Structure formats: C-alpha cells, structure tokens
Amino acid sequence: MTRATNRPAISAEGLVKTFGKDVRALDNLSLQVQPGTVLGLLGPNGAGKTTAVNVLTTLLRPDSGHAEVAGIDVVRDPDAVRRSIGLAGQFAAVDDNLTGAENLVLVGRLNHMPGSAVRARATELLDRFELADAGGRLAKTYSGGMRRRLDLAAALVSRPPVLFLDEPTTGLDPRSRIGLWEVIEELVREGTTVLLTTQYLEEADRLAQQIAVVDHGRVIAEGTSEQLKARLGGARVEVRVADADQARALAADLDGGPFGDIGVEDDVVLVPAADGAGTVVEIVRRLDAAGITPRGLQLREPSLDDVFLALTGHAAEDVPSGGDADRGATDPVAETAGSKR
Amino acid sequence: MSAATTADALRPGGSGVAPGGGFGWAVRDTSAMAGRNLRRLMRQPEMVMFNIVSPIMFVLLFRYVFGGAIGGLQGLNYVNYLIPGIAVQTVLFSAGVTGFALAEDLQKGFIDRLRSLPMARSAVFGGRVAADTLNNAFGLIVLLLTGYAVGFRPASFLGLILAALLLLLFALAVSLGYAIIGLLVRTPEAVNAATFPIIFPLTFASSAFVPVQTMPSWLRGFATHQPVSVVINAARSLILGDSATAVQRAQLLGGTSTGSLIVQALAWSIGIGLVFGLLCARRYRRLTR
Numbered sequence: 001m002t003r004a005t006n007r008p009a010i011s012a013e014g015l016v017k018t019f020g021k022d023v024r025a026l027d028n029l030s031l032q033v034q035p036g037t038v039l040g041l042l043g044p045n046g047a048g049k050t051t052a053v054n055v056l057t058t059l060l061r062p063d064s065g066h067a068e069v070a071g072i073d074v075v076r077d078p079d080a081v082r083r084s085i086g087l088a089g090q091f092a093a094v095d096d097n098l099t100g101a102e103n104l105v106l107v108g109r110l111n112h113m114p115g116s117a118v119r120a121r122a123t124e125l126l127d128r129f130e131l132a133d134a135g136g137r138l139a140k141t142y143s144g145g146m147r148r149r150l151d152l153a154a155a156l157v158s159r160p161p162v163l164f165l166d167e168p169t170t171g172l173d174p175r176s177r178i179g180l181w182e183v184i185e186e187l188v189r190e191g192t193t194v195l196l197t198t199q200y201l202e203e204a205d206r207l208a209q210q211i212a213v214v215d216h217g218r219v220i221a222e223g224t225s226e227q228l229k230a231r232l233g234g235a236r237v238e239v240r241v242a243d244a245d246q247a248r249a250l251a252a253d254l255d256g257g258p259f260g261d262i263g264v265e266d267d268v269v270l271v272p273a274a275d276g277a278g279t280v281v282e283i284v285r286r287l288d289a290a291g292i293t294p295r296g297l298q299l300r301e302p303s304l305d306d307v308f309l310a311l312t313g314h315a316a317e318d319v320p321s322g323g324d325a326d327r328g329a330t331d332p333v334a335e336t337a338g339s340k341r
Numbered sequence: 342m343s344a345a346t347t348a349d350a351l352r353p354g355g356s357g358v359a360p361g362g363g364f365g366w367a368v369r370d371t372s373a374m375a376g377r378n379l380r381r382l383m384r385q386p387e388m389v390m391f392n393i394v395s396p397i398m399f400v401l402l403f404r405y406v407f408g409g410a411i412g413g414l415q416g417l418n419y420v421n422y423l424i425p426g427i428a429v430q431t432v433l434f435s436a437g438v439t440g441f442a443l444a445e446d447l448q449k450g451f452i453d454r455l456r457s458l459p460m461a462r463s464a465v466f467g468g469r470v471a472a473d474t475l476n477n478a479f480g481l482i483v484l485l486l487t488g489y490a491v492g493f494r495p496a497s498f499l500g501l502i503l504a505a506l507l508l509l510l511f512a513l514a515v516s517l518g519y520a521i522i523g524l525l526v527r528t529p530e531a532v533n534a535a536t537f538p539i540i541f542p543l544t545f546a547s548s549a550f551v552p553v554q555t556m557p558s559w560l561r562g563f564a565t566h567q568p569v570s571v572v573i574n575a576a577r578s579l580i581l582g583d584s585a586t587a588v589q590r591a592q593l594l595g596g597t598s599t600g601s602l603i604v605q606a607l608a609w610s611i612g613i614g615l616v617f618g619l620l621c622a623r624r625y626r627r628l629t630r
Contacts, residue, residue, distance in 0.1 A: 057457050061629045082459040093450035097381040109373040110460040112366060128350035138384070154454070161353040183351065190352040 008032040009193035015065035025051040027217035040208030041197040048217035049197035086155030090167035092147040096140035111158040125153040145176030165196045201304030229302045235273040240296035367461035374468020396431045396484035413552040415589045424488040425577040426549030432512035439473045440519030441529040477512045497582035504576035511572045514614035524624045543569045568609040575606035
C-alpha cells in the first residue's frame with residue numbers, strides 16, 4: 001500500500017476548457033481523489049468526463065485552472081506526470097497488427113524500462129489478464145473483452161500509482177465487465193489511485209468510494225453512493241394494488257400512522273421506509289387487516305439513476321449518443337456531442 | 342489466474358521508469374517506434390503487394406505497351422529513360438504510407454496512448470519516416486531489379502547509388518507532406534482523397550514517362566520545372582552519366598549539368614521537407630489544444 005498522506009493523488013481546481021467559441025467542455029471543474037481510492041466521474045455523453053481525463057493525463061491543456069497528478073502540475077511538467085500515470089480509454093488503443101506481447105513490450109520500452117524487465121513484466125501481465133495463450137497472436141484476432149484487458153494491461157506496464165480509466169467497460173458483455181471490475185478492485189487494494197469515468201451507475205456504485213456527478217462540464221454533486229442516495233430521502237416501500245381508487249383508499253388508511261408522508265402514483269402507494277424491513281411488516285399487517293391483496297410490494301433503495309434524474313432533470317442514459325463513436329482525446333466532438341471546433 | 346506467480350502483478354510502483362529526456366532516449370524511442378512501424382507494414386500484405394507489384398506493373402506497361410509509341414528520345418534507349426522516372430513515381434506513391442499510417446494511428450486512439458507515455462515526442466515522426474524510408478528503399482530495389490530484367494543498364498553504378506539516395510531524400514520530404522495531411526484529415530481514405538489530385542498530375546505531367554518536348558507548350562513549362570521533374574532529371578543525369586550526348590542532355594534533361602540538377606533537386610527536397618516538417622511539429626503540438 002502507498003503511505004497514507006492527506007495530499008490528494010489527483011486534484012483539479014477550476015478547470016476550464018473550451019473548444020471553438022461556444023463549447024465549454026469543462027466549466028470550472030474541480031475534484032480531488034485521495035490516494036488509494038477510486039473516484040467515479042459519472043455523467044452522460046458530452047458531460048465533460050473525457051475532456052477532464054484528457055486534461056489530467058496531459059493530452060489536452062486547460063484554458064485555465066490548475067491540476068496536479070501525483071503532486072505534479074500537469075501543465076508545468078507533463079513528462080513527469082506521464083511517468084506516474086496509466087491511461088486506458090474507451091477505445092482500447094492497442095495496435096491491431098502487433099501481438100498482445102508486442103503491444104506490452106512496446107509500451108514498456110517507450111516507458112524507458114530496461115529491456116529484461118519489460119519482457120518479464122509483459123509475461124506477468126499477460127498471465128494475470130488471462131491472455132497468456134493469446135499473447136503471441138495479433139491483437140486484431142482478439143475479442144472485445146480481450147482487447148480491453150490488453151489495453152488495461154498496457155496502461156499498467158510501468159506500474160503507475162495513478163490510473164485513469166475512461167469508460168473501461170463500455171460495450172462489454174456482462175461477464176467481461178465483471179472480470180474488469182475485479183481487476184480494478186484488486187488494483188485499488190494494492191494501493192493504486194483510480195479515476196474512473198462511466199455512464200453506468202451500477203459501475204460507479206460498485207467501484208467508487210467517491211462519486212462526482214458531472215454535467216455540462218462541472219461537478220454538480222459529490223459524495224459516496226450512500227450520501228447521494230440519501231439526498232432522495234432513503235428507501236421506500238412501493239405497494240401496487242388493483243387500481244388508482246384502491247390506492248387512494250389505502251393511502252388514506254395508512255396516512256396519519258407511523259409512516260410519514262404517503263404518496264400515490266396511479267395504482268401504486270409509496271410509503272417512506274424509515275424502519276426498513278420493519279416498515280414492510282407493518283404495511284403487510286395493515287393490508288391484511290384491510291383485506292387487500294397487493295399485486296406487488298417491494299422495498300426499494302433509490303438508485304443512482306434516481307439521483308441522476310433528480311440532479312440533472314434528465315436520466316443518465318437518456319442523452320443522444322451521436323458523438324460517442326468519435327475519438328476522445330484529440331477530438332472534442334466525442335465529449336461535446338456534435339459541436340464543432 | 343495463476344495467483345501464486347503473479348500475486349503482485351497489479352501492485353503499483355517500483356518498475357524503474359527512467360526519467361527519459363535527452364538525445365539518447367529520443368534515439369531509443371525512435372528505434373522502438375520504427376521497429377513497430379516496420380512490423381506493422383510487413384503484416385499488411387496489401388501494403389507489401391502494392392510496394393512490389395505496382396512498380397513491376399508500371400515498368401512492364403511502359404516498357405512494352407506504351408514504350409513503342411513514345412518519341413522524341415534523341416536516340417536514347419527508352420528503358421534507360423524510363424526507369425529513373427518510375428523510380429521517382431514509386432517513392433512518390435509509397436511515401437503515402439506515412440500519411441495513411443499516421444491517420445490510422447490517430448483515428449484508432451493509438452497516438453493518444455503514445456502521448457500519455459513519457460516518450461520523446463519526436464519519435465512519433467522519427468520512427469514513422471525511418472520505417473517508411475526503409476520501405477521506400479525496398480520498393481526501389483524491387484524496381485531496379487525489374488528494370489534490369491527488362492534491359493535497363495545504368496552507365497554509372499556510383500551514379501545509380503547517388504540517384505537512389507537522392508530519391509530517398511525526396512521521398513522523405515514528400516512523406517512529411519503526406520504526414521501533415523494525415524494529421525489533418527485523420528482517416529487513411531481521406532488522406533488518399535486529399536493527396537491523389539496533387540500527386541497524380543505531379544507524377545504524370547512530368548518528365549517521368551515521356552520527354553516534355555512532346556507535350557503542348559502550355560504544359561511544357563510546368564512539366565520541366567516542377568519538383569518531380571527536377572528530381573527525375575537529376576536522377577536520370579546521374580544514372581546516364583557520360584553516356585548521354587549533348588543533344589540528349591539539352592532535350593531530355595533540361596539542358597543543365599548534373600551538378601546543377603543535383604543542387605536544384607536537393608533544394609526542392611530540403612525545402613519541401615522543412616516546410617512540411619515544421620507544419621507537422623506545429624500540428625502535433627496543437628493536438629493538446
């Protein structure tokens with residue numbers, strides 16, 4: 001593990017990045033990531049996530065603001081930053097016409113690692129990423145999941161203390177996704193600091209200790225997954241009955257009891273579950289007494305989707321994804337949804 | 342996963358990444374990139390085929406199909422006139438690899454990976470033109486052997502070597518031209534579309550295949566003095582050496598001495614290389630904006 005210090009491994013202060021005249025890809029974005037933790041940067045396409053990663057990994061210069069990675073200023077000493085970071089993007093930037101092993105060796109050499117160490121490291125990573133058998137094959141023969149694993153392995157060749165993962169599982173099948181999650185979790189256990197961008201709320205929920213919700217180039221909310229959900233007032237019980245009339249009757253019956261404010265949406269009655277499962281038991285008792293057999297009953301924690309919707313007024317994946325296929329770093333179109341430079 | 346042997350595969354720190362910087366690292370990075378680029382080239386059979394088949398086809402086409410109809414040669418054997426022309430055409434076309442490959446690397450995000458590494462910036466271009474120059478040299482050798490098989494006989498072996506070096510220098514300059522297009526348009530197809538209308542007239546409205554004296558007067562001035570013709574004439578003059586008669590020199594080689602042609606060809610090559618090289622460096626830096 002890295003030694004525990006209070007100095008953040010990644011910090012950004014008031015980053016601004018504009019493309020052309022009207023596109024403010026980053027609009028005063030600030031964030032901090034503590035060493036050995038994962039920050040999830042959550043937001044829809046075009047929110048500024050990739051631009052933020054590109055500034056922090058020295059691929060783009062900010063117009064203004066200040067950022068440090070591993071204590072190094074990204075604008076003043078980009079080369080030193082590059083020695084401390086690994087970057088795996090959403091496009092798996094591996095060379096199709098090199099083998100898996102050759103890809104890793106090339107990255108090692110360009111990281112200026114000694115020749116013998118590079119080969120050993122490549123073998124070790126191929127092993128770890130279950131690519132040992134495929135290591136001698138051209139990367140263009142790899143499946144999508146294998147390419148992502150190779151891309152992540154390439155980002156790890158130099159054992160960087162700080163890792164940037166830009167939508168690492170976008171487009172992967174569930175099994176590959178879970179495999180990558182496990183690797184990321186192990187990296188963090190071993191002391192790596194990770195900044196992860198994602199559109200998948202489930203992914204941020206599982207991997208990130210801290211989540212920063214990004215929209216229109218700035219952080220609009222920050223906290224743990226629990227803190228963000230708590231903003232919506234915690235869990236509630238949803239009781240689905242025969243029709244809206246019955247729902248209103250049931251709500252009236254429950255109102256004034258120990259539950260707090262009861263809501264009705266069509267044929268569903270919404271009851272705050274301050275007491276968790278205890279609330280469920282109490283509701284079931286009341287239903288039984290009233291002779292109502294519900295069509296459905298569930299205790300529901302608010303999801304990050306609910307959080308996102310409440311914060312931004314639109315759902316996380318409800319945004320046109322036209323720019324999604326474009327390249328991230330050198331092409332602002334990817335993050336600014338169709339706008340021109 | 343073999344957890345026993347790779348238990349610390351994911352542990353950060355301690356890989357011994359060297360600080361880098363300095364000329365020594367730039368050379369090492371360039372050679373790493375050149376090795377990667379050559380490996381890629383060799384694994385793209387269509388590229389290799391293009392490199393081998395295209396010069397052979399052009400030699401056969403002009404030697405046996407069009408050759409008989411080409412006049413104004415002042416008694417010079419056409420195959421000896423032709424081969425230096427096709428040599429320039431060969432490197433002009435195969436220099437396109439530089440632009441295609443850079444555009445592809447940019448498009449696929451590979452350049453971004455490189456830019457996130459502590460490598461020398463210059464190695465991206467250095468490794469590219471080093472590999473492409475070797476590729477060009479290979480194409481030239483194929484062409485010269487084909488030419489020999491159909492009767493090409495250089496008068497001076499030293500002249501032939503010097504001519505080949507001159508062509509490679511010119512090709513390097515043209516490579517950088519393709520490179521800037523590649524950085525700007527970002528797809529191999531677009532590089533092709535953007536460069537074809539420039540490269541095609543420069544190649545064919547030149548002294549490469551027919552004496553410019555046979556062209557209409559409005560075209561002749563351009564065809565005589567444009568850089569491709571100047572380089573072809575310099576190469577031809579070196580290869581023909583003393584075997585060329587005064588009339589042949591005046592009519593077929595722009596009427597100037599070998600030395601003067603070489604100076605002109607070098608000036609064009611270095612000028613084109615410098616302009617495009619600086620544009621490339623500037624464009625590459627601007628990727629961070």
